[in-house]
Amino acid sequence: xxxxxxxxxxxxxxxxxxxxxxxxxxxxxxxxxxxxxxxxxxxxxxxxxxxxxxxxxxxxxxxxxxxxxxxxxxxxxxxxxxxxxxxxxxxxxxxxxxxxxxxxxxxxxxxxxxxxxxxxxxxxxxxxxxxxxxxxxxxxxxxxxxxxxxxxxxxxxxxxxxxxxxxxxxxxxxx
Numbered sequence: 001x002x003x004x005x006x007x008x009x010x011x012x013x014x015x016x017x018x019x020x021x022x023x024x025x026x027x028x029x030x031x032x033x034x035x036x037x038x039x040x041x042x043x044x045x046x047x048x049x050x051x052x053x054x055x056x057x058x059x060x061x062x063x064x065x066x067x068x069x070x071x072x073x074x075x076x077x078x079x080x081x082x083x084x085x086x087x088x089x090x091x092x093x094x095x096x097x098x099x100x101x102x103x104x105x106x107x108x109x110x111x112x113x114x115x116x117x118x119x120x121x122x123x124x125x126x127x128x129x130x131x132x133x134x135x136x137x138x139x140x141x142x143x144x145x146x147x148x149x150x151x152x153x154x155x156x157x158x159x160x161x162x163x164x165x166x167x168x169x170x171x172x173x174x175x
Contacts, residue, residue, distance in 0.1 A: 007052035008077035009085025016144030023063025070111035
């Protein structure tokens, strides 16, 4: 099993998308990249902690290649938006990849180059050494499945889930 820590806007969207994929065994929403230990959602939302909303995606590479996990990342958010995704604005919504070792750093850098082939030179995704990852509050875990009728889920998360389901259909879990 391998785990990638990725940030691409609100963690609810990333969580929702990755949970639909075969080979993904766990998705944990959390915070990383900041300076405050054990931050709360309310504190992270102020933008003062330096943390990004992120997900730790654990997957079985014999079922889904690491390159697909990373290509999905660059499909489900717009990596050209600096410190935001749509109406979610602030450094906590930045596009970032947090590497645990040099192998991940190389994989992340290669995926960033593939993303630039699609998105152009305006990609602002950072590749940063992973510090401590703090699990978000329980109500953030699997938020989309727990709140399917919530406005944000319908307007923002669902279109991203559908986009990935269409573009990566061979990796989507059977219903």
